[in-house]
Amino acid sequence: MKVPFTWRPTGWFMIGWSQEFPTGQARPLRYLGEDLVAYRGDDGALHVLQAHCRHLGAHLGHGGKVNGDCVECPFHGWIWGPDGRNRYIPYQDRPNRAAALRVYPVREQYGCVFLWHQPDGAAPSWEMPDIFRLYPQYETDPAAYYPPYPALSRKSQREPVHPQIPGENAADSMHFRYVHHATVTPVLLDWQADDHGWLFETGWPDRRSDDPNAMALRIHSYLFGLGGAISAFDGADNYRLIFATTPVEDGCSDMFYSIWWPRLPGDTAETPPADVLERLEKEFLSTLDDDLEIWRYQDYIEHPVMAVQDAKPYMAYRRWATQFYEIAPGE
The missing domain is CATH 3.90.380.10 (Naphthalene 1,2-dioxygenase Alpha Subunit; Chain A, domain 1)
Incomplete structure (x- = not known):
């Protein structure tokens, strides 16, 4: 379908269901023209980052490991935090503090997972509405x-x-x-x-x-x-x-x-x-x-x-x- 507007709009977009993102597993995604990695840390929080390691470009969703609340690159073991920052380089005494991956805000509601997209990476300018509380006149439990x-x-x-x-x-x-x-x-x-x-x-x-x-x-x-x-x-x-x-x-x-x-x-x-x-x-x-x-x-x-x-x-x-x-x- 050809349309006179972009396929990369701003807003909240569904990327799957919570059960598809188990704790301790990094998963590759492709949405809004970008390669992404999704992983659920040991604390249960789900994170979505730009997929390719800033070191030499390995895809963190293919063979990457979850390490606490971070994801570890399968190529050289560089570790990236949920804030997108490099946390650890195993063969160097300090991380590269200037290196960062783009972070995509995530919201989970009642088993559904949503990702915020803004073309320039700006933070959410409005919140995803609550699926149940949106209609309080009906059963909300x-x-x-x-x-x-x-x-x-x-x-x-x-x-x-x-x-x-x-x-x-x-x-x-x-x-x-x-x-x-x-x-x-x-x-x-x-x-x-x-x-x-x-x-x-x-x-x-x-x-x-x-x-x-x-x-x-x-x-x-x-x-x-x-x-x-x-x-x-x-x-x-x-x-x-x-x-x-x-x-x-x-x-x-x-x-x-x-x-x-x-x-x-x-x-x-x-x-x-x-x-x-x-x-x-x-x-x-x-x-x-x-x-x-x-x-x-x-x-x-x-x-x-x-x-x-x-x-x-x-x-x-x-x-x-x-x-x-x-x-x-x-x-």
């Missing part, structure tokens, strides 16, 4: 839900989808009928933006009611910059999900999808029963596949011809999204 990873999570890798595109879907209630086979036409009930977030509320009219304002389902979605959307579903089943898109490099992204499904009364298992899993796979987890059938082949129309009801929220979202592009395409 994570223990009341089945953990999303791994059974209720999906990852699709290197898809030709820019992160702005899934965000545009939130302004488009009509696509639910054609892409996701909704049996009624959903209604965009409300939309409003704050500085770095965008809130959409979509309703499914209740066909059993004569009241046109009666909704069988309401979806509240909060877009945290271009990184993804946190949603709460208010209907027969009250559940939560996160859908995140993270650029790998120009032209492709990884996409993450996790559902917090309400526990059945008295069930303490880590995953729902088999019949519930089958239903969730069929009705909910498959929605990412539905969208990808469109996005994989979609062209970005910079000046689209819009229907009357589409135009205002769609174009307002596009104007809001420009704040996250601090570099020009190709820089």
Whole structure:
């Protein structure tokens, strides 16, 4: 997908699930056009650094060792701290105090891992919203839900989808009928933006009611910059999900999808029963596949011809999204 803006926007982006980063293991990552190393120190804190040792360029994620809260280069044993600074050179009596790796701020929430990216390496200018406290009107205790990873999570890798595109879907209630086979036409009930977030509320009219304002389902979605959307579903089943898109490099992204499904009364298992899993796979987890059938082949129309009801929220979202592009395409 060719777009008239950069694939390296500013914001919080999901890079995986906490269980994928065990203590004592260095792991290579590739996101936002950069090689990264992620490691969890002995104290349990997760760190992400620029991947290549400043000595002779070895990749710390391929054979690197975790040493306390630091990572050790597999080539010559140089040790780098969570602040990116060189801490130790085994064959020299002092470290190179001027040498440093770029540090990427990390936040973990309820088993999901997010990384802050700003093209020039600036510190976070806003915080990742809390997945549960964002909607305090619904159950906020994570223990009341089945953990999303791994059974209720999906990852699709290197898809030709820019992160702005899934965000545009939130302004488009009509696509639910054609892409996701909704049996009624959903209604965009409300939309409003704050500085770095965008809130959409979509309703499914209740066909059993004569009241046109009666909704069988309401979806509240909060877009945290271009990184993804946190949603709460208010209907027969009250559940939560996160859908995140993270650029790998120009032209492709990884996409993450996790559902917090309400526990059945008295069930303490880590995953729902088999019949519930089958239903969730069929009705909910498959929605990412539905969208990808469109996005994989979609062209970005910079000046689209819009229907009357589409135009205002769609174009307002596009104007809001420009704040996250601090570099020009190709820089």
